[in-house]
Amino acid sequence: MSELITKAMKAKEATSILNSKSTENKNQALQSIAAQLRKEQAYILEENNKDIKNAQKNGVHVSLIDRLRLNPQRLEEIALAVQQLVALDDPTGKVLATWKRPNGLEMNQVSVPLGVVGMIYEARPNVTVDAASLCLKTGNAVLLRGSSSAIHSNKALVKVIQQGLEHSDFPIDAVQLLEDTRRETATEMFKLKEYLDVLIPRGGKHLIQTVVEQATVPVLETGAGNCHLFIDETADPQMAIDITINAKTQRPSVCNAIETVLIHKQWAAHHFRVFVASLRESGVELRGDEGAQAMVPGLIPAVEADWQTEYLDKILAVKLVNNVDEAITHINKYGTKHSEAIITENQEHVKTFFERVDAAALYHNASTRFTDGFEFGFGAEIGISTQKLHARGPMGLTALTTTKYQINGHGQIKA
Amino acid sequence: MSELITKAMKAKEATSILNSKSTENKNQALQSIAAQLRKEQAYILEENNKDIKNAQKNGVHVSLIDRLRLNPQRLEEIALAVQQLVALDDPTGKVLATWKRPNGLEMNQVSVPLGVVGMIYEARPNVTVDAASLCLKTGNAVLLRGSSSAIHSNKALVKVIQQGLEHSDFPIDAVQLLEDTRRETATEMFKLKEYLDVLIPRGGKHLIQTVVEQATVPVLETGAGNCHLFIDETADPQMAIDITINAKTQRPSVCNAIETVLIHKQWAAHHFRVFVASLRESGVELRGDEGAQAMVPGLIPAVEADWQTEYLDKILAVKLVNNVDEAITHINKYGTKHSEAIITENQEHVKTFFERVDAAALYHNASTRFTDGFEFGFGAEIGISTQKLHARGPMGLTALTTTKYQINGHGQIKA
Numbered sequence: 001m002s003e004l005i006t007k008a009m010k011a012k013e014a015t016s017i018l019n020s021k022s023t024e025n026k027n028q029a030l031q032s033i034a035a036q037l038r039k040e041q042a043y044i045l046e047e048n049n050k051d052i053k054n055a056q057k058n059g060v061h062v063s064l065i066d067r068l069r070l071n072p073q074r075l076e077e078i079a080l081a082v083q084q085l086v087a088l089d090d091p092t093g094k095v096l097a098t099w100k101r102p103n104g105l106e107m108n109q110v111s112v113p114l115g116v117v118g119m120i121y122e123a124r125p126n127v128t129v130d131a132a133s134l135c136l137k138t139g140n141a142v143l144l145r146g147s148s149s150a151i152h153s154n155k156a157l158v159k160v161i162q163q164g165l166e167h168s169d170f171p172i173d174a175v176q177l178l179e180d181t182r183r184e185t186a187t188e189m190f191k192l193k194e195y196l197d198v199l200i201p202r203g204g205k206h207l208i209q210t211v212v213e214q215a216t217v218p219v220l221e222t223g224a225g226n227c228h229l230f231i232d233e234t235a236d237p238q239m240a241i242d243i244t245i246n247a248k249t250q251r252p253s254v255c256n257a258i259e260t261v262l263i264h265k266q267w268a269a270h271h272f273r274v275f276v277a278s279l280r281e282s283g284v285e286l287r288g289d290e291g292a293q294a295m296v297p298g299l300i301p302a303v304e305a306d307w308q309t310e311y312l313d314k315i316l317a318v319k320l321v322n323n324v325d326e327a328i329t330h331i332n333k334y335g336t337k338h339s340e341a342i343i344t345e346n347q348e349h350v351k352t353f354f355e356r357v358d359a360a361a362l363y364h365n366a367s368t369r370f371t372d373g374f375e376f377g378f379g380a381e382i383g384i385s386t387q388k389l390h391a392r393g394p395m396g397l398t399a400l401t402t403t404k405y406q407i408n409g410h411g412q413i414k415a
Numbered sequence: 416m417s418e419l420i421t422k423a424m425k426a427k428e429a430t431s432i433l434n435s436k437s438t439e440n441k442n443q444a445l446q447s448i449a450a451q452l453r454k455e456q457a458y459i460l461e462e463n464n465k466d467i468k469n470a471q472k473n474g475v476h477v478s479l480i481d482r483l484r485l486n487p488q489r490l491e492e493i494a495l496a497v498q499q500l501v502a503l504d505d506p507t508g509k510v511l512a513t514w515k516r517p518n519g520l521e522m523n524q525v526s527v528p529l530g531v532v533g534m535i536y537e538a539r540p541n542v543t544v545d546a547a548s549l550c551l552k553t554g555n556a557v558l559l560r561g562s563s564s565a566i567h568s569n570k571a572l573v574k575v576i577q578q579g580l581e582h583s584d585f586p587i588d589a590v591q592l593l594e595d596t597r598r599e600t601a602t603e604m605f606k607l608k609e610y611l612d613v614l615i616p617r618g619g620k621h622l623i624q625t626v627v628e629q630a631t632v633p634v635l636e637t638g639a640g641n642c643h644l645f646i647d648e649t650a651d652p653q654m655a656i657d658i659t660i661n662a663k664t665q666r667p668s669v670c671n672a673i674e675t676v677l678i679h680k681q682w683a684a685h686h687f688r689v690f691v692a693s694l695r696e697s698g699v700e701l702r703g704d705e706g707a708q709a710m711v712p713g714l715i716p717a718v719e720a721d722w723q724t725e726y727l728d729k730i731l732a733v734k735l736v737n738n739v740d741e742a743i744t745h746i747n748k749y750g751t752k753h754s755e756a757i758i759t760e761n762q763e764h765v766k767t768f769f770e771r772v773d774a775a776a777l778y779h780n781a782s783t784r785f786t787d788g789f790e791f792g793f794g795a796e797i798g799i800s801t802q803k804l805h806a807r808g809p810m811g812l813t814a815l816t817t818t819k820y821q822i823n824g825h826g827q828i829k830a
Contacts, residue, residue, distance in 0.1 A: 016747070016771050101792055105781055114803050115773065197803050212631050218804045219633070239826040246828035332431070354821045356431050358530065366520060366824025375829070376820075377516055388529050388612050388817035389633045390804040402803035405791075406769045409781025411654040413661035414790070 003180050004188055008195035010173035011116045011141040017171050018113065018139045023090040025168070026137055030086050033133065033164030037079040040160045045070055047156035048125065055149055068123045068150055078126050081380075082133045088379045091398045092139050106408040111401045113139035115197035118189060120145045120211055122203035125153040131200075132161050132175040134382050138400040141174045143196065145189060148181035155179065190215040197402075202383050205310075220390060220399070222383035225255030225338035226310045227368045230327040230353070232344035233264040237271045239365060240343045241278045244316075247341070247367045249282050253312045255384060256339050256371040260307060260317040262327045268295060268320050284314045291320030307334045324349045328356050335359060338386055339368040360386065360393035418595050419603055423610035425588035426531045426556040432586050433528065433554045438505040440583070441552055445501050448548065448579030452494040455575045460485055462571035463540065470564055483538045483565055493541050496795075497548045503794045506813045507554050521823040526816045528554035530612035533604060535560045535626055537618035540568040546615075547576050547590040549797050553815040556589045558611065560604060563596035570594065605630040612817075617798050620725075635805060635814070637798035640670030640753035641725045642783045645742040645768070647759035648679040652686045654780060655758045656693045659731075662756070662782045664697050668727045670799060671754050671786040675722060675732040677742040683710060683735050699729050706735030722749045739764045743771050750774060753801055754783040775801065775808035 001009075021029075037044070048070040055065050070078075097109040117140045119131040128144055135142035146154045154177050162172040178189065190199060193216055200220045201211040208223045229247055231240045247258040263272065272295045279286055286292075287302040299318075306317040307330070321327045324342075331340050341363035342353040350364045361371045371394060373381025378396030385391045391399035416424075436444075452459070463485040470480050485493075512524040532555045534546040543559055550557035561569045569592050577587040593604065605614060608631055615635045616626040623638045644662055646655045662673040678687065687710050694701055701707075702717040714733075721732040722745070736742045739757075746755050756778035757768040765779045776786045786809060788796025793811030800806045806814035 015773070016743075019770055099792065101790070105785060107791065216627050218636075218802050220804070221633075236826070242826065242828055250829050328431075350823075354819075355434055358430070359819070361820040361822060364821075364823045366822060366827040367829050369829035370520060370822070370827070371820075375516070376522065377514065387633050389635070392818050393820050403807050404769075404774070405776040405786075405808050406779075407776060407781060407785070408765075408779045411651070411657065412781040412785070413657055414665050414782050414784035 002185070004178060004185055004192070007173075007176045007178060008116070008143055008189075008192055011143050011176055012195045014141045014171040014173040015113065015115050018141060018174055021139065021170070025170075026090065026139065027086045029136060029165055029168040029170045030082050030133055032168040033136075033161050034079040034082040036160050036164040036167070037075065037082070037129070037157075040156075040163075041072060041075055044075060044153070044156045044160060045072070047152040050152040051150050060149070064123065068125065068153070070125055070153065074126070078129050082129060085133055085137045085380055088137065088397060090137065091401050096403060103412050104410065105412055108406045108408075109403050110406055112404045114400055114402050115140065116195055117142045117400065118145065118192070118196040118199040118217065119143070120186065120189070120199060120201045120203075120207065121147070122207060123147040123150040125150050125157060127202060128154050128157045128177070129161065131382065132158070134380055134397065134400060136170075136174060138397050140400055143176050143178060143189075145178040145181070145186060151179065151181060187214055190217060193217050200383060220383065220385055220395065221387040222395075223255060223386055224310055224336045225257070225386070226260070226308070226334060226336045227256060227258045227339045227341075228260045228262060228327075228331045228335060229258045229341045229343065229368065230262045230321075230324070230331070231264060231267055232324060232342060232346060232349055233266040234345040235264075235267055235343040236345065237267075237274070240267070240271070241275055243341070243343060243365075243367050244275070245279065245282045245284075247369055248279070248284055248316050249314060250367075250369055252314050254369075255310075256368050257312070258316070258341070258368055259309065259311050260319065260334070262319050262321050262330055263292075265291065265320050265322055268292070272296065279316065284316050287315065287317045289319040292318045310336075324352055328353060331357050331359075336386060338384070339363065339371040341366065341368050360384070417600070419593060419600055419607070420610075422588075422591045422593060423531065423558055423604075423607055426558050426591055427610045429556045429586040429588040430528065430530050433556060433589055436554065436585070440585075441505065441554065442501045444551060444580055444583040444585045445497050445548055447583040448551075448576050449494040449497040451575050451579040451582070452490065452497070452544070452572075455571075455578075456487060456490055459490060459568070459571045459575060460487070462567040465567040466565050475564065479538065483540065483568070485540055485568065489541070493544050497544060500548055500552045500795055503552065503812060505552065506816050511818060518827050519825065520827055523821045524818050525821055527819045529815055529817050530555065531610055532557045532815065533560065533607070533611040533614040533632065534558070535601065535604075535614060535616045535618075535622065536562070537622060538562040538565040540565050540572060542617060543569050543572045543592070544576065546797065547573070549795055549812065549815060551585075551589060553812050555815055558591050558593060558604075560593045560596070560601060566594065566596060602629055605632060608632050615798060635798065635800055635810065636802040637810075638670060638801055639725055639751045640672070640801070641675070641723070641749060641751045642671060642673045642754045643675045643677060643742075643746045643750060643756070644673045644783065645677045645736075645739070645746070645755075645757045646679060646682055647739060647757060647761060647764055648681040649760040650679075650682055650758040651760065652682075652689070655682070655686070656690055658756070658758060658780075658782050659690070660693065660697045660699075662784055663694075663699055663731050664729060665782075665784055667729050669784075670725075671783050672727070673731070673756075673783055674724060674726050675734065675749070677734050677736050677745055678707075680706065680735050680737055683707070687711065694731065699731050702730065702732045704734040707733045725751075739767055743768060746772050746774075751801060753799070754778065754786040756781065756783050775799070
């Protein structure tokens, strides 16, 4: 049997043991993993260094190498993140609803782990530990499929996690790494409905698209954010500029950063020059539609592609609009249903915007950068869902659970 | 532009109007549709008759023709089902959670329609009206793709539904039928992520498998039920036999009927002969493992395939087991995670069974035939989910909703 099938089978077998573990057991295992990560620091960094050297030899871009690199401080942060899960509420084993039917059947809906989670991700070793500990806290087994460029780091981290599991009497098969990183094996994994209950891809657009296109296992889609900010006629000028700068520049490479600002023509008439100057001062390249160009000569023209692009860079497209309706139409046409904001003092427009814009998170007078499990107060995050099924927006521990109906009778049969 | 793209685009456009309709508006539209279905009875039956004649000409099996056939009574039942939705709670527009963050952000999670539902189904005209009215009640637009063998019935029904929508000032694009029933068009529909938010296939195993394999639009998987009944050592003999007969014979062709009975050896030693006689009296063909054959000579031997088969017929596989653990292992190996029952007086065994069997609905001392939206008290059903994401088990109106976060600030930016 292939490595994939063997490990997936073992993961499925582990689920019934995981089901019987108490919250206290799970918390002990998390503590034990954190301790082991600290104890094996030298070993992990040594293995990580092999990946770094390979990446350098292969001429990988310096920013990607930085993502791959572990050091004592980063490893400590990773261990700390595992420990922080201990304090969070265990979302499994809760009775979510209970009712009695006229025929006497006692109905209970109970929250339970998903089962086996397939995690597919790129060269970030911290995701290995994150995903393993989030799955452990929610009683799920996890089959990890990371990037070949992080294979030494991932093998070391999973080995250390399994040591932690062993010390706390947990099945080591609860957390496994697929060491075979060939593409055709990944494709096989996407279709392994017999053993995997859900796939979570985390990484770039291409990775996620590949999983969505090829998978028959249900997918929790995360990712792309072509986010907008609409500055309405009544927007406070300073607030609008501050939020634009924050949402664009605080971390341009992430999915909840904005890519296009839509500006009401009346607001623009008074404040657009200051707006442009402030953005330029923050190092942002602006690309404007005709209306914007007319107000600030020399602005780089925005073309159709600009409305569609997630720059992930300090570039911002700007379009002038006549009203909130026009803004909503633009957003629903080009947005990726992630995070959308309106800056206004008009409560009617907030209501319209909140009702009619189709997105996971809608903001009034705040930065889109808050779409994040930690900022939402979930304490942890497995990703941000951009689809509408199961979980929408930041996914905390609860997104890693499903439900079961447990029904008690005394011999009821259907008439 | 193709019919598919045109109609999908119109459906998406209709969603923003649907979003602004009140529960009262939606209920009026449902009443108007019911009235129109009654008014146009002659026309609908005439069109349905064309499908029936075609099916007869093509030598379609009589049971399939029966599914296809409408008559005044069936049409009245369909109209009544539409009206019954009026009394049900509208699950959209509810504030599901509300909290405040330390930075002052006011967080609200609100239930909203999914958007555009793609419904793919076989030759049952009642599904056309069912799906349209369930989607309407939940503010969703629906693109229906029925079977070519029901095309006249479906066209007539959708025309009449659209008349009902028009009379109550609803966009007729909220309910549309894809008249192009070519396979390649369906395949294109499965991948129409730009316009469709979810696909719901309803029908046979082959249809559902095709959708799951080819779709990139998220799928709410419904369907297969290889369900089991475990008769434990302490099971009340009469109750065990009554429930077995009910779960097998009350309607053998449905997904929540049982296919295999697992019997504790001690119980079998006392009651197996009576059990066999009772089942045979009810017209059930039994196929037994070696243990069962040893007790009742002449029993048809069960082979590996029997444990895997959803007979959908009056056939039942029987296996003797040593204990509840063996029963659970068998169920988790062969079951389709639909509905599973235990008959026992031992509360510890109920607990073990409920915890360790991986299925949507678990029953103690009751028939599996209750896995159904109406029997659960949901008032309506769009299908029974056999996957773990979004909705598990019977899906009522709530399964046709998703959520949005609406966040109010006063200028918050991320530090």
